[in-house]
Amino acid sequence: MELLFLGTxxxxxxxxxxxxxxxxxxxxxxxxxxxxxxxxxTQHQILHTAIRPRRIEHIFITHLxxxxxxxxxxxxxxxxxxxxxxxxxxxxxxxxRAFVETALAVSGTKLRYELNIVEIDExxxxxDDRFTVIAKRLDHGMTSYGFRVVExxxxxxxxxERLQALGVRPGPIYQEIKQGKTVVLADGTVLDGREFxxxxxxxxxxxxxxxxxxxxxxxxxxRDADVIVHEATFAAAEQRLAHDYFHSTATDAAEVARRAGAxxxxxxxxxxxxxxxxxxxxxxxxxxxxxxxxLAADFASFSIPRG
Amino acid sequence: MELLFLGTxxxxxxxxxxxxxxxxxxxxxxxxxxxxxxxxxTQHQILHTAIRPRRIEHIFITHLxxxxxxxxxxxxxxxxxxxxxxxxxxxxxxxxRAFVETALAVSGTKLRYELNIVEIDExxxxxDDRFTVIAKRLDHGMTSYGFRVVExxxxxxxxxERLQALGVRPGPIYQEIKQGKTVVLADGTVLDGREFxxxxxxxxxxxxxxxxxxxxxxxxxxRDADVIVHEATFAAAEQRLAHDYFHSTATDAAEVARRAGAxxxxxxxxxxxxxxxxxxxxxxxxxxxxxxxxLAADFASFSIPRG
Ligand SMILES: [Zn+2]
Ligand SMILES: [Zn+2]
Numbered sequence: 001m002e003l004l005f006l007g008t009x010x011x012x013x014x015x016x017x018x019x020x021x022x023x024x025x026x027x028x029x030x031x032x033x034x035x036x037x038x039x040x041x042t043q044h045q046i047l048h049t050a051i052r053p054r055r056i057e058h059i060f061i062t063h064l065x066x067x068x069x070x071x072x073x074x075x076x077x078x079x080x081x082x083x084x085x086x087x088x089x090x091x092x093x094x095x096x097r098a099f100v101e102t103a104l105a106v107s108g109t110k111l112r113y114e115l116n117i118v119e120i121d122e123x124x125x126x127x128d129d130r131f132t133v134i135a136k137r138l139d140h141g142m143t144s145y146g147f148r149v150v151e152x153x154x155x156x157x158x159x160x161e162r163l164q165a166l167g168v169r170p171g172p173i174y175q176e177i178k179q180g181k182t183v184v185l186a187d188g189t190v191l192d193g194r195e196f197x198x199x200x201x202x203x204x205x206x207x208x209x210x211x212x213x214x215x216x217x218x219x220x221x222x223r224d225a226d227v228i229v230h231e232a233t234f235a236a237a238e239q240r241l242a243h244d245y246f247h248s249t250a251t252d253a254a255e256v257a258r259r260a261g262a263x264x265x266x267x268x269x270x271x272x273x274x275x276x277x278x279x280x281x282x283x284x285x286x287x288x289x290x291x292x293x294x295l296a297a298d299f300a301s302f303s304i305p306r307g
Numbered sequence: 308m309e310l311l312f313l314g315t316x317x318x319x320x321x322x323x324x325x326x327x328x329x330x331x332x333x334x335x336x337x338x339x340x341x342x343x344x345x346x347x348x349t350q351h352q353i354l355h356t357a358i359r360p361r362r363i364e365h366i367f368i369t370h371l372x373x374x375x376x377x378x379x380x381x382x383x384x385x386x387x388x389x390x391x392x393x394x395x396x397x398x399x400x401x402x403x404r405a406f407v408e409t410a411l412a413v414s415g416t417k418l419r420y421e422l423n424i425v426e427i428d429e430x431x432x433x434x435d436d437r438f439t440v441i442a443k444r445l446d447h448g449m450t451s452y453g454f455r456v457v458e459x460x461x462x463x464x465x466x467x468e469r470l471q472a473l474g475v476r477p478g479p480i481y482q483e484i485k486q487g488k489t490v491v492l493a494d495g496t497v498l499d500g501r502e503f504x505x506x507x508x509x510x511x512x513x514x515x516x517x518x519x520x521x522x523x524x525x526x527x528x529x530r531d532a533d534v535i536v537h538e539a540t541f542a543a544a545e546q547r548l549a550h551d552y553f554h555s556t557a558t559d560a561a562e563v564a565r566r567a568g569a570x571x572x573x574x575x576x577x578x579x580x581x582x583x584x585x586x587x588x589x590x591x592x593x594x595x596x597x598x599x600x601x602l603a604a605d606f607a608s609f610s611i612p613r614g
Contacts, residue, residue, distance in 0.1 A: 012384075018351070040348060041351050043347070047322055064413045064414050064415070066384050066410070070380050070414070073373060073377050095412075103409075106402040107371050107372055107376060108372065109373055
């Protein structure tokens with residue numbers, strides 16, 4: 001599990017930072033890549049990474065501002081051109097369908113794969129045996145969502161050596177023991193499966209938030225998260241500007257991470273007014289509130305270890 | 308007058324060539340830039356050039372395939388963000404308005420300038436005292452236009468030395484003479500204005516064509532042109548493929564230039580199957596038919612001198 005940033009700027013593309021997109025690489029977990037936002041030229045950025053468009057399974061659009069959206073039609077078309085054949089689902093606010101369908105229709109783009117467009121509301125928007133994704137509305141003037149990706153806990157590993165020490169040989173009985181059932185061996189011995197299973201592996205939690213002012217919903221989405229990705233369009237001195245434009249300062253982001261009890265904060269959506277070293281000021285401000293803060297950059301990757 | 312190529316690839320972006328866009332720089336002629344096509348990340352390419360988005364006066368979209376269109380909403384928005392305030396007109400096939408209006412509406416993009424969208428048909432689509440633009444349908448499966456940009460002839464310069472040799476002094480009378488009128492001086496001398504004006508300066512003709520098979524309309528648009536910009540998606544050996552996908556080979560492009568009596572041919576829209584030196588094969592094939600052929604590259608510029 002790894003976050004790979006594709007665009008970390010705000011509003012308009014700049015040489016240093018492209019507009020918003022970040023990939024959650026779930027190659028080990030499900031052989032898939034999930035994208036959050038898809039600003040213009042996201043597919044161009046992908047050309048410089050190991051991401052394979054045909055592996056992209058879900059795209060979550062936080063909100064419909066152009067710098068988070070306008071790369072979507074091109075990416076959808078190129079995924080088809082590059083032999084993507086598995087289904088793809090795009091989640092996002094109301095209006096997403098009209099935009100995508102109009103773009104594909106006028107351009108005569110025919111996809112070779114099944115495209116699902118899901119206009120979401122708050123709540124669980126995706127759930128399978130490995131992951132749950134929860135959406136909540138933030139505070140950005142236009143509808144903007146944050147996403148909480150929850151990896152389900154994995155059952156503990158079977159303590160094979162302990163079974164072998166008792167002379168229990170591999171077979172279908174191992175499955176039952178692993179599920180924690182009580183089993184009776186051929187010689188009458190009764191085993192409590194729970195004694196032969198290690199502790200469950202805790203699933204990871206990643207919160208990726210759209211543009212927003214400081215808000216309670218962000219804190220709820222990031223509760224106990226391993227990582228929270230939060231916008232920091234402005235420095236603390238521009239609190240007024242941040243508020244007026246429905247954005248956050250670096251300090252706002254840090255305050256969200258702190259109150260949520262998150263483990264780690266990554267700042268993104270950095271205004272081009274903070275170029276090069278000037279962006280380090282944002283990190284410094286955030287760290288004074290939440291020490292484990294890092295700054296995203298285009299093509300920076302952050303692996304998310306278990307536990 | 309100069310052509311500056313921003314994207315010269317076909318279909319999908321590649322590291323070497325972005326999707327289609329070319330700028331006709333008319334800074335000396337009208338302080339403006341005209342764009343032809345606006346594939347995704349055209350605004351990103353512009354960041355690496357001297358083009359100022361606020362100077363873009365007209366955008367001509369040849370056809371609505373995504374690789375010629377999907378950069379338009381982002382560019383329109385960024386032009387506003389970067390203080391573009393003068394009107395901008397976008398010309399293109401039917402469907403252009405639905406695409407642009409949907410993209411701007413769902414993204415909440417408010418432009419600070421007047422945007423005119425003109426869904427065109429064949430014929431004169433623009434005309435003022437300096438330029439005429441003529442559109443014609445090509446042969447690309449979907450509606451695809453070629454554009455013939457005609458600079459109007461400039462009246463010849465006033466032969467001031469000849470007038471001064473006769474003792475005619477500067478004044479309002481110079482304007483009348485320059486217009487070729489017959490004037491009577493204070494001493495009764497009659498002057499035929501036409502004798503005091505040099506030969507008119509011939510306007511230039513630039514033909515920029517959308518994707519197409521070899522077709523008569525392309526020849527008509529390029530008649531006696533100073534420059535023709537023509538797609539060459541394939542090499543001659545792939546004539547069959549070119550035909551099936553409604554594209555041209557380099558030889559097709561050269562044949563158009565030759566029959567049109569054009570002065571110079573620039574090949575663009577090069578498939579990524581011809582990378583690096585392989586693209587030179589396309590030029591060689593075209594030159595065997597039309598010697599004055601050049602190959603476009605992203606950021607290559609070609610100045611177009613008078614006469
Ligand atoms: Zn936004
Ligand atoms: Zn095309």
